[in-house]
Amino acid sequence: MEDNQISKLIDTAKKEYKLEFNSFPLSKEDYKQFFLFHAYRAMSKRPIQLKYEINNIIKTVLLYFFNDTEFNKYGVVVNNASLAKGILLIGDNGVGKSMLFEILSEMGKELVRCANYGAMSFREISAINFVMEFMKSAKSHREATKAFELSDYYQNAIFIDDLGREEKAFSRHELLGTLLFERHRRQSKTYATTNKTLEELTQRYDEHIGDRIPEMFNIIYWRGDSYRD
Numbered sequence: 001m002e003d004n005q006i007s008k009l010i011d012t013a014k015k016e017y018k019l020e021f022n023s024f025p026l027s028k029e030d031y032k033q034f035f036l037f038h039a040y041r042a043m044s045k046r047p048i049q050l051k052y053e054i055n056n057i058i059k060t061v062l063l064y065f066f067n068d069t070e071f072n073k074y075g076v077v078v079n080n081a082s083l084a085k086g087i088l089l090i091g092d093n094g095v096g097k098s099m100l101f102e103i104l105s106e107m108g109k110e111l112v113r114c115a116n117y118g119a120m121s122f123r124e125i126s127a128i129n130f131v132m133e134f135m136k137s138a139k140s141h142r143e144a145t146k147a148f149e150l151s152d153y154y155q156n157a158i159f160i161d162d163l164g165r166e167e168k169a170f171s172r173h174e175l176l177g178t179l180l181f182e183r184h185r186r187q188s189k190t191y192a193t194t195n196k197t198l199e200e201l202t203q204r205y206d207e208h209i210g211d212r213i214p215e216m217f218n219i220i221y222w223r224g225d226s227y228r229d
Contacts, residue, residue, distance in 0.1 A: 024066055025115040031066055038103045038110075057222050058100060061087060064218065065104060065120050078221065079214045086157075086190040088217035090197065094226025097193040101159050122157035122191060127166040131175050150175070154182045157189045164196035164204055177205035184212045192217070 026034060039054075056074035063071035064087065072081035089097045101124070108121035134150070160176070169175040183190050194201065198219070202210025213219070 024119075025111060025117045028066065031062070034107060034110075035062060035103065038106050042099055042103050042106070057089075057220055058096075060220065061089075061100060061104070067119070072218070076220050077218045079217075079219050081218050084187075085218050086192070086216055088163075088191075088213065088219050089193045089222050090219065091193075091195065091222030092224060092226065093195055095222050095224045097222055098161050101161070101191060101193065105159065122159050122189075123153075124159045124161070125153070126161045127163050127176055130160075130179075131166040131169050134169050134175055150178065151182075153179055154186055155188050158183070158191070160190065160192040163192045163194040164201055165194075174205055177209050180205065180209050180212070180216070184216050190216055 024031070057076050060071055060074050060076045063073070064083065067083060069083065071083070089100070091097050104120070105122065105124055108118075111117040112121050160179075163176060166176055180190070196204070198210070198213065201213065
């Protein structure tokens, strides 16, 4: 959507639905169309034609970002559902986990630009690249800790793609484990995708992280065939 189109939708929604200043700046129907636009735009960038089905998982995530207290009405969140938590999508390769957050990210950026609404925006990192950049930033582990400024990632909303696929930093440090621990301690909202099970994540990052995952995330399992097949 062009900036003037989304601005008109927001102005209309505020008038017709009497939305408060801090509420979501679109009606639910306009929000759906807003998502569909960005979904089709994301699919058009792929080298192959994709059929993107809006299943109950996608509906749940959309309702979550719409701040709907009944966002888990389809029952896909397997632990205690809460808007105060982030989202952890656990699923097979190629089902659309990363693309969903790519779409949400673009929607969030447009809402910031056109409506000054930042509650849907988040920083994005790849777990694999995050560790690589950390190690590349210095010659030694001690220097890297200072140069990379890991603490810059402890607050504000963040999306972690492919959690659990990264290597250990310098073959010994679970960088993402540290990041999750610090973000839990600060109650920073975190979103993540992974193809690892909860048991595998707990084994990877230890019990002190595994115990915190249900407190940090609305956990959703996304099974299915790969769109890449």
